[in-house]
Structure formats: C-alpha cells, structure tokens
Amino acid sequence: MPNDPNTSRPEGSRSDEGSTLYGRTHDQLIQGHRYDGIKEYDNPMPGWWIWIFWGSIAFSVVYFVGITWFDFVDTYEDDLAQSQEALAIQRAEYAEANPTFEATPASLAEFIGNSDRTASGEETYQSLCASCHGDKGQGVIGPNLTDPYWIHGGTNMDIFNILTEGVAEKGMPAWDASLRPEERAELVAFIQSIQGTEPEGAKAPEGERME
C-alpha cells in the first residue's frame, strides 16, 4: 500500500538521517493514535535537548557525590571560609602597611626627642594651636605650654589625653577627630621640646607645678 496514511511520510519532512542537533527524525505515525483526524508522530526529542537532559542528570550525580562525600565541590561554607581567609590576609597586609599608633607611655616616649617627630609636631602646632597658645607656646587665650605648671598634668600621656579630649567648657578643642594619633603624639613631642624655654611675654603660670 504505497499511500497508506499510517506509514507514508508527509511531504517536505526530514529524512531519517540523524544529526547531533536534531536527533533522528522518523516521522512515523504512532499506530492507532488518530483522533478526529489528528495524527501523532513518533519523533524523538531533538538531539540538543537530549544532550542537555542527560548532561544535567550526569552533572547532578557528579555534583551530589562531590559535595556530599568526596569534597571536590565546594559548599557554601567552604566558599565563605575561603573568602574570609582572603579577607583576613588582606586586612593583615593593610594593617602591616598602615600600622595604627596606640598611645602608651612607651610609644609616646619614642616620639620625645625625635627631631623629625618634633618638627612635624611644630608644623601642626603653628597652624592649629599657635592662635591660642602663642607661636612659642608662651600662652594667649590658652595657657603657657613652656612652664612646668599644668592644669591637666604634664606627663606625655596627660598631654596626649588633653589633646584627644579637649576641655570644651574652657575653649580647648578636642582633636581626636581632626588629628591622627601620630599627629597628636608629634604635638606632645613638640610641647615637651619647648619646656623651659621661657619665651618673651610668657603667660603667668596656671595649674600646679610638676616636674
């Protein structure tokens, strides 16, 4: 029966040759699947679809085994731990490149008598402090910083702390926001360097005498 509608191929249909992309095209009618004149062909899924289908299943098996037992697939926790490790290294490198200065009697003592530190302290002093304490520390609105009399104490730590906190009610600004700890320590070095210089026009002593 050359024209049997159950076996003949519709015109213009593809041949039976297979291709990776489209799979095999049989264009064979499924026997008995005819309803109200609608026929069903038994054509396989396209090759690319089958590849993705089986590929996904194979991948899921490898992935499941890898993440569950053999540890060759990283879990979320692994990824997180790795990132945190990388971050810790980066932070350590940054901290090493930018050491933060912590004011202690010992760390401040290293600044005292250091000519570079004293010189940069003087620079800061002339631009920010001279207006109130005088260009030589002789005192104007603020007290004389060259005599051994101190309102808030004359140790390196005392001076550092008063620079940090200021004395708001007396008009001495707090410098913690505008000067880095190193810069404040340099100011301590400068103030200690002008101790006993007895500049002209020195303001009368304020506070208690300390040596």
Ligand code: HEC
């Ligand atoms: C606006 C004015 C003003 C400026 C600017 C200022 N000071 Fe003062 N400073 C004062 C006054 C006023 C006091 C006294 C506070 C008190 O009586 O408790 C003081 C107190 C101090 C003291 C404590 C003195 C003591 O006898 O205990 C130090 C140290 C000091 N200033 C350093 C500085 C340095 C360093 C700077 C610059 C970074 C500075 N000050 C900028 C007004 C100023």
